[in-house]
Amino acid sequence: MEVVEEYMQRLYQSGLYPDKFVCHGKQGNLVDVEDPDSGKRYKLLTFCTNDVLGLVQSEAVKQAAIDAIVKYGTSNSSCSVLSGRIDLHRQLEQEISAFKHLPHTHLFLNAWMAMQALIDGFCHLAINIPGFHHTRETLIMTDVLNHGCILSAVVNAGNRSGKMFSHSPNVRVKAYRHCDVNDFARKLRRYAKEGDRIMVVSDAVFSMDADIAPLPEMLDVLENYPGSVIVMDEAHASGAIGATGGGIYEHFGITTQQVLDRGMIPLIMTTFSKFAASAGAAISSNSPSMVDLLDVSPTSIGTISLPPPITAAALESIRQVRQNPLLVSTLQANSRYLRSRLIEHNFEVIGETNVIPLILPPEYNPKHFARHMMEKYGVWVSAIWFIAKPRLRITANALHTKEEMDLLVEALVKTREDLYKPATVATA
Secondary structure, three states: OHHHHHHHHHHHHHOOOOOOOEEEEEEOOEEEEEOOOOOOEEEEEEOOOOOOOOOOOOHHHHHHHHHHHHHHOOOOOOOHHHHOOOHHHHHHHHHHHHHHOOOEEEEEOOHHHHHHHHHHHHHHOOOOOOOOOOOOOEEEEEEOOOOHHHHHHHHOOOOOHHHHOOOOOOEEEEEEOOOOHHHHHHHHHHHOOOOOEEEEEEEOEOOOOOOEOOHHHHHHHHOOOOOOEEEEEOOOOOOOOOOOOOOHHHHHOOOHHHHHHOOOEEEEEEEOOOOOOOOOEEEEEOOHHHHHHHHOOHHHHOOOOOOHHHHHHHHHHHHHHHHOOHHHHHHHHHHHHHHHHHHHOOOEEOOOOOEEEEEOOOOOOHHHHHHHHHHHHOEEOEEEOOOOOOEEEEEOOOOOOHHHHHHHHHHHHHHHHHHOOOOOOOOO
16 A cells, blocks of 8 residues: 555645545536535536436436336346346336337446446357357457546457457557548558457547547448447537437438448447436347347446436437437537637637537636636536646536526636736836
8 A cells, every 4th residue: 555655645745636526416507516625615507418409306306216216216227138137227228229220239337347248248249159259350440538437448359258268369550640530541541450349439429538439430430341340439529419319320310220231330329428417337239149248248237227216217208309309409509609609708718529628828827727716606507627638528408508608708817818928028
């Protein structure tokens, strides 16, 4: 523990360790927050929640979770292959499959487990079968700015459970420059070998830069590699892009069937912690075999299935999104409005979605900036300063009013003036 203790002391002293807060309640976008170090309480207008459609506080969603507890209890207490599934699991899988236009879906407790199970299962399969030998190598292509759940899964792709079960053909992982289709094509030409199983994994919407993967161009490149699998992580795309919130395929006017018809295999990861007012994740595929493989992967067998209230909340949320596209259009309108207001006031914003990264000049400290906004103006945004280029990460949601967004912009402008006034030039 000595190394841990020394490291953490240095981390505290560096100013890189994030502030911690405790939430005591929420109403709309107003949250009651406590600073546990000082005990001070703040009533804050939040722009850092991922509840992008405002469904966390939906009465119908809350009631669905309560009803599930009454009927099934708080947990399933085992995995589905050992103790069966509840009907809510089947209903949620069917709802996601309809939403994503891929007929077979498997649920997981979170995105990290879903991506690990997918990569592990695809590369190494699962339990050992006498007389079956898997010898084809896998080439995985990954965007350099993919989410941590993808990076963790692909980094471990060559040494996971498959080796324990003797399914251990070589796995090669190659990164391509962020959203750079030319580099993507160049790396494929360089590294793909005859007989390779090719898998491409990418965020659909990148969580820190808020840009969208160039899916049409990626498909044009992949069409030269028949049978390739393309995985889209739609954590920040579901409910946020596309006319009805369907995600990246709807955004670009592409159907999953068109991808299949061109000889490629689309897989989609859907997560429930942003648009679906819950927690958990799912992998959807056109192939029942892929989903059945995930069912017997060590990642699935080694943990419990999605608890009933979490499942019910996600299910009701997705039904509401599909029945009420106005939620999505409101979110998108709010995103456009807030982005335009920030640009009006000479803030540098990047990306194109409801996640709004505001890039700060190098002399600005994001942590100090965000803390000043909180303490003086009662507005809460996320400060990012240790895992990406320094920025404030602002998230618009469907509940924000124009008045609330104007308050945010005003707080940003005033904080900039308070902390970083231009130096005056002395005159003789």
